[in-house]
Amino acid sequence: MNKLSIGLVAIAFSFGSVVASDVVRMGSEGAYPPYNFINDNNELDGFEREFGDLLCERAGLTCEWVINDWDTIIPNLVAGNYDTIMAGMSITEARSQVISFTQNYLPPDPSAYVALPGTDVSVITDGVIATQSNTVQSGVVADGSADLLEFPTPDETIAAVRNGEADAVLADKAYLNRFVQESGGQLVFLGDDIYPGAGVGMGVRQSDNELRETFDRVISEMKADGSLNELILKWFEGGIDTF
Amino acid sequence: MRTCAESFDSYILRSLGRDYGERLLPRGLDITLCDQFFLIASGLIWNVYFAVLAVVLAFSLATALAVGKFSEKPLISRPCNAFIFFFRGSPLFIQFFFFYSVFVLLPRQGININLVFTTLTVETHWLTRAQVGALLVLVLNTAAYTAELFYGALRSIPKGDLEAADAYGMTGFTKFRIVVWPTMMRLAWPSYTNEVIFLTHSTTLLFLSAFPARQQSGDALYYARYFVDQTFNPFVAYPIVAGYFILLTLLIIWGFSLVNTRLNRHLPKAKRQRIRFRPQYIR
Amino acid sequence: MFSFCSDPSVLPQWQWFACYLTTGTHLAFYRSFLVVITLILLAAPAALLMGFAGAIAMRSHFTPLSWLGKGYTGLVRGVPDIVFFLFVPIAIGQGVEYVLHLINCPDWDQPVRQGSDFLVCREAKMPPVGSPAWVRDIYGFILALIAFALVFGAFVANTLYGAMNAVPRAQVETAEAYGMNRRQSFLHIVMPQMWVFALPGLSNIWMILIKATPLLFLLGIQDIVYWARELGGQKTSFYTYPHPDWRVWYFLAVLVFYLSLTWVSERFFEHLMNRFNRGQATADGERQRKGATA
Numbered sequence: 001m002n003k004l005s006i007g008l009v010a011i012a013f014s015f016g017s018v019v020a021s022d023v024v025r026m027g028s029e030g031a032y033p034p035y036n037f038i039n040d041n042n043e044l045d046g047f048e049r050e051f052g053d054l055l056c057e058r059a060g061l062t063c064e065w066v067i068n069d070w071d072t073i074i075p076n077l078v079a080g081n082y083d084t085i086m087a088g089m090s091i092t093e094a095r096s097q098v099i100s101f102t103q104n105y106l107p108p109d110p111s112a113y114v115a116l117p118g119t120d121v122s123v124i125t126d127g128v129i130a131t132q133s134n135t136v137q138s139g140v141v142a143d144g145s146a147d148l149l150e151f152p153t154p155d156e157t158i159a160a161v162r163n164g165e166a167d168a169v170l171a172d173k174a175y176l177n178r179f180v181q182e183s184g185g186q187l188v189f190l191g192d193d194i195y196p197g198a199g200v201g202m203g204v205r206q207s208d209n210e211l212r213e214t215f216d217r218v219i220s221e222m223k224a225d226g227s228l229n230e231l232i233l234k235w236f237e238g239g240i241d242t243f
Numbered sequence: 244m245r246t247c248a249e250s251f252d253s254y255i256l257r258s259l260g261r262d263y264g265e266r267l268l269p270r271g272l273d274i275t276l277c278d279q280f281f282l283i284a285s286g287l288i289w290n291v292y293f294a295v296l297a298v299v300l301a302f303s304l305a306t307a308l309a310v311g312k313f314s315e316k317p318l319i320s321r322p323c324n325a326f327i328f329f330f331r332g333s334p335l336f337i338q339f340f341f342f343y344s345v346f347v348l349l350p351r352q353g354i355n356i357n358l359v360f361t362t363l364t365v366e367t368h369w370l371t372r373a374q375v376g377a378l379l380v381l382v383l384n385t386a387a388y389t390a391e392l393f394y395g396a397l398r399s400i401p402k403g404d405l406e407a408a409d410a411y412g413m414t415g416f417t418k419f420r421i422v423v424w425p426t427m428m429r430l431a432w433p434s435y436t437n438e439v440i441f442l443t444h445s446t447t448l449l450f451l452s453a454f455p456a457r458q459q460s461g462d463a464l465y466y467a468r469y470f471v472d473q474t475f476n477p478f479v480a481y482p483i484v485a486g487y488f489i490l491l492t493l494l495i496i497w498g499f500s501l502v503n504t505r506l507n508r509h510l511p512k513a514k515r516q517r518i519r520f521r522p523q524y525i526r
Numbered sequence: 527m528f529s530f531c532s533d534p535s536v537l538p539q540w541q542w543f544a545c546y547l548t549t550g551t552h553l554a555f556y557r558s559f560l561v562v563i564t565l566i567l568l569a570a571p572a573a574l575l576m577g578f579a580g581a582i583a584m585r586s587h588f589t590p591l592s593w594l595g596k597g598y599t600g601l602v603r604g605v606p607d608i609v610f611f612l613f614v615p616i617a618i619g620q621g622v623e624y625v626l627h628l629i630n631c632p633d634w635d636q637p638v639r640q641g642s643d644f645l646v647c648r649e650a651k652m653p654p655v656g657s658p659a660w661v662r663d664i665y666g667f668i669l670a671l672i673a674f675a676l677v678f679g680a681f682v683a684n685t686l687y688g689a690m691n692a693v694p695r696a697q698v699e700t701a702e703a704y705g706m707n708r709r710q711s712f713l714h715i716v717m718p719q720m721w722v723f724a725l726p727g728l729s730n731i732w733m734i735l736i737k738a739t740p741l742l743f744l745l746g747i748q749d750i751v752y753w754a755r756e757l758g759g760q761k762t763s764f765y766t767y768p769h770p771d772w773r774v775w776y777f778l779a780v781l782v783f784y785l786s787l788t789w790v791s792e793r794f795f796e797h798l799m800n801r802f803n804r805g806q807a808t809a810d811g812e813r814q815r816k817g818a819t820a
Contacts, residue, residue: 031756033764038756040766042550066659069746071472080648080655081662128457142267147458155759156455159771163347164368165455178762332788333781334737340751341777344758348774444606451608451744468612475644477620481613485605492604 023062024211026052027082030067031153032175034235035088035200038067047235048086051105051228058218071134071152074098077203083211084204088172090136090197100206102216104199105228109240111137111197113190114176115161115168121191127167130157136196137170161187174239245269247277254278258285258466261458268459268466271473279470283483286463287491289450293462294443296378301386306424308386309393323390330387335380336448342380343453346370373454381449385442392438396431397423429506436499440492447484463487534766546767555753559783562739562750565671569735572675577682584687595683602680611741614673615666619652626650663747670745678735685727690716692723722802729795736787740780754780 028048030038039045044065056063066082077085077099091101113124123129125145131138133150141148149166151157158179160166168190169176180187202219204212222228229242245253253265261267264285269278311323330338349367356365370376400423408422428435447464450456456465463484470480507515530537531545546552583595602610624638627650634647648655653665693716701711743751758773804814 033762037764038551040549040551042554046764072746075475080651147261149455149457150459151455153755153759158760159347160455162771163371165371178764179760182762182768328789329785333784334740336740336743337751337777337780337784340755341774341781344771344774344777347771444608447606447608464606464609464612467609471612471616476639477613477616481609484609485601488606488609489601489604 023064024056024084025064025066025082026056027066027068027073027077027085027087028052029070029073029087031070031155032088032172033178034174035172036086047231048088050235051231052086054222054227054231055215055218058221059214061214069152070132074203078205080205083208084202084215086202088175088200089203091199091201092136092139092197094139095203098206099203100208100212101201101203102212103219104201105219105223106200106232107241107243108195108197108199110173110193110195111140111170112173112176112193113168113170114158114180114187115190116164117185117188119167119188119190123167124191128165130160130166130169131171132157135171137172140194140196141170158187174236177237177239244273245275245278247275250275250277251281254282255285256288257282258288258460258462260460268469269473274470274474276479279467279480279483282466283463283470283480283487286461286466287487289460289462290443290446290491292374293378293381293446293449294439297381297385297442297446298439300378301382301389304382304386305389305393308390309397309427310419312390312394313397327387327390327394330384331391335384335445336452338380338384339377339449339452339454343371343376346376371454373449373456377449377454381442381446385438388438388441389435392431392434393427395434396427399430400426425506432499432503432506436496436503439499440495443491443495444488542767546769549767551753551757554748555750555757558748558750558753561667561747562742565667565674565739565742566736568671569674569678570732572671573678573682573731573735576675576679577684577686580679580683581686581690584683585690599680599684599687602677603684607677607738608741608744610677611670611673611738612744614676615669615745618669618672620644622652623650626652666745666747670742670747673745674735674738677738678731681731681734682728685724685731686720688727689720689724693719725795725799725802729791729799732791732795733788736784736791740784750780750783 028036028044030036030044032046034046036044036046036048044067049065052063052065068076068082070087073085073087073089074095076082085099088106089095091104095101113129115123119127123146128147128149129141130149130151131141132154133152138148138150149160151160154171154175157166157169157171158176161169173189173193176189180189202215204215219228223243232240232242250269254269256263257265257268268282269275308323308327311319312327314320314323346367349370354365354367370379404422404426405418408418413421447462450461450465451468459469461469467480467484471477474480504515528541528544528548530541531548534542534545537545580595580598583591584599586592586595623644623646627634627638627646630649631647636645638645653661697715697719698711701715706714740749740751742749754776755773758771758776760771761768
């Protein structure tokens with residue numbers, strides 16, 4: 001939320017070693033179930049909350065979650081308002097120029113189009129497509145021939161399709177799944193899934209090598225012993241491949 | 244790097260849609276000063292569009308509401324009063340959010356109104372577009388503010404004018420058209436000028452609230468905010484918007500004082516009212 | 527909140543709503559109403575102080591100072607206030623960091639603005655790096671408060687300036703004839719009487735202030751608008767209380783909140799105006815005086 005914590009600071013020096021007692025602040029968006037969302041008790045919940053807590057536990061770190069708007073989530077990481085981003089963020093080349101990523105903790109996951117029933121598939125190339133701004137999906141639409149309609153939060157994109165402002169929405173399929181299931185036939189998937197990202201990773205400042213290596217090591221561990229797969233199955237119900 | 248002429252070509256009409264210039268907005272380090280000047284200027288098209296149409300469309304409604312509020316019949320004055328209170332008593336920003344979510348709920352196919360001989364279809368889906376829906380909200384809002392000004396003017400119409408009209412045997416609409424309305428306009432004109440200025444200023448709110456900007460075509464402040472998000476430097480884009488709006492404000496004051504002079508031309512010089520710029524209202 | 531809330535999916539309707547409306551997120555929503563009221567209550571005196579200083583500056587015989595005062599009020603009123611609400615917090619935030627940077631890191635040799643980055647050293651960050659979330663929230667709130675005080679200070683300055691000039695000139699001249707200097711006549715004659723002339727303007731500004739508070743949302747503060755949008759959006763079964771898009775009801779509630787706030791304020795100011803007019807050289811004061819003697 002903190003647009004006021006101003007200043008994109010490229011920190012040119014190391015933050016020093018991560019001592020076990022240091023608090024690591026984890027940034028997330030909190031509006032993208034099942035990746036991360038604020039539950040009814042006003043707490044962060046979802047796959048990334050559970051996975052992140054496990055990571056910290058295994059790494060022997062004390063972690064604290066910080067909620068931040070998607071729009072400003074990278075600038076605020078760089079500015080030092082938190083130390084990591086876990087917000088369903090796909091690893092892309094453009095982002096890697098500004099921050100660095102751990103290895104991916106989710107394999108490349110499918111994105112899908114959702115529209116009202118009876119919508120023609122051709123809207124994918126020449127209709128109006130809603131996406132959340134600054135996402136890999138918005139990049140896909142901007143590069144294509146369809147009209148892009150951007151919204152700051154993901155649930156507004158769904159509302160835009162319902163009211164006809166957009167012909168379809170492009171988002172992570174895992175996010176869209178429940179909306180389609182629970183719409184009672186008012187929303188349907190359209191066309192084929194696409195795979196725009198290279199998997200979801202944890203973002204850290206480029207200077208924070210030690211922190212990145214710590215998390216990289218634990219992620220490898222959890223990939224190897226199957227505990228990550230267990231979590232993926234629990235939250236994504238087969239919608240995303242396991243490792 | 245673009246030259247200034249290139250960015251003029253690319254962006255001066257960009258706010259009309261991405262077919263009117265460069266498809267993509269300039270990003271990050273690619274942004275030049277000229278880009279900021281021209282893209283923000285291009286956004287002004289929408290500020291002027293909303294302000295002019297809202298003022299024109301709201302005018303008759305405001306007059307009707309003012310006369311309605313002045314009416315002695317509670318059946319007429321109460322609803323007018325309630326309307327005025329609703330739109331003046333709540334923030335315009337919230338009204339945008341509220342009406343947008345109402346418009347979203349309206350059926351997409353339109354509402355069929357069954358007249359005896361034909362069926363009239365009201366095309367409701369246009370209302371979720373800023374250019375229609377937000378304009379409607381602005382019209383209702385400014386009509387309420389303007390009605391309150393006109394009502395104040397109605398109350399202070401000199402008794403003598405009305406008695407003179409009676410003496411000439413004028414009644415009903417003739418009396419209103421020839422005596423009441425011109426005097427009302429003359430008395431309300433200075434504050435009406437201010438209302439028009441506030442309205443123009445408040446057109447900057449609508450793309451910041453619920454209404455989405457299709458194809459990234461928004462108003463001046465929408466683009467200024469875009470630049471600040473991209474460059475992290477508020478000291479260029481916001482002063483540019485501020486400058487444009489000061490020009491716009493001066494333009495309105497100039498235009499309206501011409502009319503003011505005309506409205507007051509029959510009065511002796513000392514009694515003429517001057518327009519004083521006193522914007523105080525925010526919605 | 528209630529004991530029967532453990533499994534909401536099986537509850538009858540009224541109990542479901544009782545539980546739904548008392549969830550943690552809803553309590554945060556209710557708290558945000560207090561945030562708005564706090565902002566109004568803090569911004570009003572701050573703006574009054576700013577405005578008083580502005581009005582004194584405008585009246586000053588020292589020309590640069592009166593230009594400063596007039597320039598300030600003119601500028602704020604000629605530009606949409608929303609531009610100031612967006613500009614001032616960022617500008618002050620960067621300004622503070624820049625000053626701290628100059629003080630704390632004199633050896634820093636790189637320029638502060640590089641391309642699209644604003645670079646200051648680590649010691650100059652405000653709030654300090656690693657401060658907890660609530661410190662950042664309060665810092666953001668204070669910056670927003672400064673923006674409100676600046677904008678509304680200009681409005682107040684103009685009203686007070688007008689009110690000071692509205693105090694009958696003859697009274698000030700009489701005071702001077704009695705040998706009071708400028709300061710004394712201001713303190714004893716102008717100050718006590720200007721408020722009745724300023725009240726209509728001030729009450730108007732108070733209403734505007736109330737109606738400007740939802741703009742907090744644009745500054746990234748979790749205010750009423752933020753929560754109304756957040757809670758009203760469609761919730762899938764990942765949430766304990768799934769529901770369709772209910773934004774319209776939440777915004778309706780917010781509208782009603784603002785309408786009642788302005789309604790109460792209107793009544794209050796009417797009452798105050800009646801009290802203030804007693805014994806004043808205004809039309810209403812005259813009427814009250816006649817009513818009392820008749």
